[in-house]
Amino acid sequence: MAKKMYDVNINRNFCKKCGICYWICPTKTIVKGELGRPEIPDQDKCIGCLMCENACPDFAIDVSERKAVKENV
Template sequence: MPAKKSFEVNINRNYCKKCGLCYWICPTKTIVAGDFGRPEIPDHSKCIGCLQCERICPDFAINIVEKE
């Protein structure tokens, strides 16, 4: 059985305008609302790599990377 893939959520804080779409759409709640609506990632291991946050981000501030 192949190993479960793991992903890392990278948010470019210089591009992010804290619109909240990423944590609104995240099915696993990997991205959650932090202070002042700032997206936070308390546990990267919850990410399933669906890329919904990356696709919905209007500022191109999110990059999902598959970890080796």
Template sequence: MAKKKFYVHINDSFCKKCGICYWICPTKTIVKGELGKPEVTDHDKCIGCLMCENACPDFAIDVVERKAVNENV
């Protein structure tokens, strides 16, 4: 069984750059970017724990499962 993969979407229009998401992320998928803006450099690091999504006070983060691609078809 393949490991699930996730996509972390950060809505810049809602985000206030509080830093909770990159502080709480256990895998450091979300990192502090320029001027404190949260950035995702590698979506493959995300384990789908939803800690960032649940902790965001502005509802600016959505973590969604990516569809698995079957390379044998």
């Protein structure tokens, strides 16, 4: 069975750059970028724990499971 993959989306219109998301992320999928802006350099590191989504005071983060792509072998 394949590992589940997740996409982390940050709504830049809602985000106030408080830093909670990159402070709480256990896999460092979200990291501190320029001027404290949260950045996601590698989506594949996300384990789907939803800690960032639940902790965000601005409701700016959405974590969703990627749809499985079937490979024809």
